[in-house]
Amino acid sequence: MDYESIVKIVSESLSEKRFKHSEGVADTAVKLARQYGWDENEARLAGILHDITKELGPDEQKALMEKYSITLDEDEKDAPKLWHAITAPPYISERFGVSEDVARSVRYHTTGRAGMSLPEKIIYLADYVEPMRDFDGVEKLRKLTFSDIDEAMKLALRMSAEEVRRNGKKVHHNTLEAIEFMK
């Protein structure tokens, strides 16, 4: 399927705001791919698709988990916000035939993981600093993302863990392991 047809499907699957966010992630991912050395088309595709299952309800998410034989771990069962990163990879692999790099960068865009690949770092950070993002410290993180991707990952993972804790939630073990790994 060509990119324009995929964009159309994404726009029909998401609210206008989240679709714009996804376009921002795709554009940012392309810039990062050029800078750090990943295929631009792959980066664009991963960016536009990363949240494609995010607006499905819990029952639809569960139906996808059933379909793709996904089992959630203890940190994921009560964290529906993480589910879209788990259901999207098999869904986009089946529907659009995306590469392993695209699927894996979508898989780890919410939690990170120990030993992230360059594509995984690019989508994680593009999601964090795309132009519509506005939060305390976004400018600093944005700059760092374009100057030192590993330092940016360290900062982003710490900020993400802090935010989860602030919201009274448990930090996913993948995030904790990613922070340890990057030290």
Ligand SMILES: [Fe+2]
């Ligand atoms: Fe997401």
Ligand SMILES: [Fe+2]
């Ligand atoms: Fe996102």
